[in-house]
Amino acid sequence: MNIAMIGLGKMGGNMARRLSRGGATVFGFDVSADTRSQLAQEEANFKAFASVPELIAALPTPRVVWLMLPSGAISEAAFDEMKTLLAPGDLIIDGANAMYKDSQRHGAELAAMNIKFVDAGVSGGVWGLQNGYCLMFGGEKDAAAIAEPFMKILAPGADRGWTHTGPAGSGHYTKMLHNGIEYGMMQAFAEGFAMLKAKEEFDLDVAAISETWRHSSVVRSWLLDLIADTLQQDTELADLNAFVPDSGEGRWSVLESVELGIPAPVMSSALYARFASRGNDDYAMKLLSMMRNAFGGHAVSKK
Structure with missing residues (x-):
């Protein structure tokens, strides 16, 4: 061979x-x-x-x-x-x-x-x-x-x-949607663990929780295995920037959902979250703050 x-x-x-x-x-x-x-x-x-x-x-x-x-x-x-x-x-x-x-x-x-x-x-x-x-x-x-x-x-x-x-084409089409699903799963785990970490009154041990979930839970998966392994070493992740690239497959999955008329809100949301991680929502967030101030007199945060 x-x-x-x-x-x-x-x-x-x-x-x-x-x-x-x-x-x-x-x-x-x-x-x-x-x-x-x-x-x-x-x-x-x-x-x-x-x-x-x-x-x-x-x-x-x-x-x-x-x-x-x-x-x-x-x-x-x-x-x-x-x-x-x-x-x-x-x-x-x-x-x-x-x-x-x-x-x-x-x-x-x-x-x-x-x-x-x-x-x-x-x-x-x-x-x-x-x-x-x-x-x-x-x-x-x-x-x-x-x-x-x-x-x-x-x-x-x-x-x-x-x-x-x-x-021809069906292999990469299948992989495209595999990665779109992956985007959604990763985003759900990221959001869930962020909420666990933020609940300060409980002082939750996120490393222990991730390890517990690996065994017989409905959400057990290889992604969870990787999360547990990482959190055992470092629960704060302080050395990492909150910047998440996308390689293209997630974008194509979302575009395909539009072409097919098939709702894909989880994939779309996960993709947009990656865009937001790069500061691409900064101007939009400033406009949101301005609008709240303009119609309701709500305070704005300035540098």
Whole structure:
């Protein structure tokens, strides 16, 4: 089993490790020479290459190439390069958190060249090497069949944690909504623990509560496990800024809800809370304060 992994960052590097330890021979490239050489030293089944053309030339045919790159311009450039290097019958797997409509476009463009395509949503984060990855992937049945053995290695088990979701685009669509749900779950936990911490009269031990909830409660989950582990070390989180980025999937989920006419107030609220964390509501809050003062004479707080 031979596969190329292009992009060996936090996700791609560990996926390459898991694949190589699972019996696949991994042909790897990353813009960082140090990253490439480190993996080559660690993994017997990993072969590092200094350039993408060199890698593609060495990869046995029919080629399977997994792109694990940031979505957007970097991925688009990689697709353009792949079109000049690959041949009919080869397969591209896109593991980026890409917009599903882009994946539908990529699938159609590659099909016209007789190059197979799979869009793979990958969940598991930095823990995937140890625990396995949850994989949801789209593409034609023949393309999915080629990808399946690699999915079984990456997944928690050959019989679980992966599914072929349907045609091209469906994998990234499913991952988009997975992340939208994740936004809502994270926001609910964050709000709940903030209220526990704020109830000073009870002097609640939030670390102990989080640990208790991990066992047999309705809200037990991996997110709660991560919260409990963090709070055991630091309940104040004083060194952290209240700034939460969003990578795009949450935005796309909310936009999709509008297009479908499906209410998604939890996802929308969680996304807006992230916007607010960056100071993007400061002017609105100032206007709210001004309005309360203007119509009711309520006091305003000034710097």
